[in-house]
Amino acid sequence: MFHPKVIFRIIGILLFIEAVFLLGSIGVSLFYGEDTVKPLLYSFGIIALVGFLLVSFCKGGERNISRKDGYVVVTMCWVVFSLFGTLPYMLTDSITGFTDAFFETMSGFTTTGATILQNIESLPKSILFWRMMTHWVGGLGIVFFTVAVFPMFGLNDVNLFSAESVGPIRSKLHPRISVTARWILTIYIALTIVCAVSLRLAGMGWFDAVCHSMSTIATGGFSTKQASIAAFNSPAIEYVLTFFMFVSGVNLSLLYLAIFKVRPMTLFRDTEFKTYLMVVVAFSLVIGGGLFITSDMGIEESLRASLFQVVSLQTTTGFATVDYAVWMPLLWLLLCALMFIGACSGSTSGAMKCARISILFKVMWNEFKRIVHPNAVIPVRMTGRIIPSAVQSAILAYTVIYIFMLVSGLFVNMAFGVDFLDAFSLSVASVGNVGPALGNYGPMASFAMLPDVVKWFCAFQMLVGRLEFFAVLLLLTPVFWKRR
């Protein structure tokens, strides 16, 4: 059953919170004395007003959120957040055109990091900060973030929470959601601060350091420079970012146990983490070797470039230190594979996630074993736990939807005149929330030239990929809307 009053009241509350996030940008604007204060205050006013109206009109009604309500709220709040998130861009004239502004905001909240901007450095600092803010909030998930930061709104509902949470296997750190959320938030904030300080020490200015740290920990990919990380031209910064991108790709619950509970071995016992580490090392070595042979870079330089790019694309961040669109085409294929694999579940990264890949490979391997031992009962184990067959088939279904989504993206992109390579890589990068693609839409390029339809479809792919398909696509099925 649906409870529209509940749904709209929650959306109203969430809008209030979006307005609060905007205060950060207003602060930056005041600090640097920019002329964006006024339009930002207008945006703040509009968002807060709409939120207020929704909450006051939808007073009363049911208190409980049903499972169905949960899915509607989560999907709607991501769309509504992105709609209202365009206001700062539109009112300050930083981005003209609603399509572009919506693309940019959706790319921000879903931590994709694809941008339609063509001269990032010319934008006011407060707008740059707003872009990072969308990443940082979207990294943990809008609902999750709200539950963790503002427990007093009483949104800590299981149905709401589980509709947004991602990954094939769910684990709680604490019996209560609000406490789990707070612990996760603690590690998230701690990582952001440590990353910002490290970047400052590595030679960035304070503003850039904070912005990049927000973008890195959320595995987003927006930068304050048009040329991304290449603009800094500093190996120290690259190493710091590689490290923090890698850490952000780890399951946050595991990180919490490893760091705050001082149980680092839990990391190395975890099958998913081991898979993640293995993929990073293997791909970095192969790509590094390929670069060393085919380009005029030295050993250290090719390994650094390869490691940075592998971690950046696998964690679906999408930073770049070099334009990999000019590397030999064979390496593109490997990069595409990384964009598809993704990092660990329970992290801020997108794409398939190592847990699913690892389970898929085990399921496949078991089929071979079953031919030799037809009567054997062969389990799929992750970190010693047996994965039930229901979860296995859910993962197979997930993979099928993933591929379907990739292909439909490819179809739409090509239908509107995008080249095959561009269309394919755009689709992979959007569904996986990576950001930069290959070919004409590589890391140094802007998405501004894309046809509008393609931009809208990419934004849709980003949303669907971020919420792991089922939450959004469920709303498109007739079964969901039946009254019973």
Next chain:
Amino acid sequence: MRIVIAGAGAVGTHLAKMLSSENENVVLLDESEEKLGKMETSFDLQTIVGDPTKISSLNDAGVGNADLFVAVTPDESRNITSCILAHYLGAAKTIARIDNYEYLLPKHKEYFASLGVDSLIYPEQLAAEEIATSIKYSWMRQLLEFGNGALVMVGVKVRENAAIINTPFKDLPHDIPYHIVAMQRGDETIIPRGNDCIIPNDIVCFMTTHENIPYIRQICGKDQFSEVKSIIIMGGSRIAVRTTKLIAGDIDVKIIESDINRCHKLLELVDDEVMVINGDARDPELLRSEGIANTDVFIALSDNSETNILACLAAKRAGVCRAVSEIENIDYISMAEKMDIGSVINKKKLAASTIFQMMLKTDVSSVKCLTFIQAVVVEFPVHENALITRKPVKSLGLPDGANIGGLIRNGAGVHVTGNTMIEPGDHVIFFCLERVLKKLEKYFK
């Protein structure tokens, strides 16, 4: 001694029979009248129908003045509960059968004692330990260690090709590094004298030291089989699970279990290297497709003794050089021995001998039972002024059916002859028939 046994299952009834034949006052308590039915009429013991976790039933069984309370129902939680209650009602000592390896860890011992559970036994673990040793030394039937390995007892089935057969013991050289403590010939247990000799198909118990094990193997004419690489276990019982945990190293283990639900449960219990196969291990087609011909050891651990015997026969015929079977029915053991199906494990005997050890008043370092002979091997520590230290061994007048296997002095194994004087601080290894064990106690007081 008044002993209350709760649970008339396999272990409980065996223990009750054994203790009643030792002239102890045994009370057997169980909920099922059916299970108790025949016991009271065929054995000299009392049976009480009642729930062992009820205070009223425990009072009926007279737990209050019991010297020993043994809880051996199939459910470990009930065993622990009834031990706690029995302790509260006044039982002097309690023993609970458990089914969880964690409980056995030494760090929890004190806590269980504080609850009123003095000792824990885990028959499946004992059986698994025995299977693991028999796999390690595949040419022997049994290997028991004493004094941290200073002395070992080795049981070997001797065939026609052995060097020592048909030689009377008095003609054997005097400097041999072993001592033959007993032989099993058919149903008969022989404590050897000078004129006896070993004939083919005897199971011979040698007492020796670790470094002489290869020598024993040589004189018995046994080949050193190459290291065990692959094992097939029939039946995913609790013993099977414990066995897979104890088998160390690079061994390929397959468990064949016929119940699919049990298969799924097994997967949660065993390690990743163990392969679980759903099927009937008596099916030769299945065994062939799982590579029985290249399997080194076949272990039959199903609930049914007859099935185990047949499966081991089939496996031996299919080319497995070594088979181990668990046989619950004690009467079948000697029969199984004649059928030449390899080692036999009996968890009831193992559990009973452990409980037996706990009953003895003098402290005994260990009691180990032999599956193939109605006998136990006991390690006694010798105290100051004990009777056994006063005379040389030959003048002690030791009871018939008891034989000194050797002694451990300062951590090293020592050969015992008739003139040996036993000193305080030694550990004496006795080989004796079960009924003689209690008579030996007085020598150590």
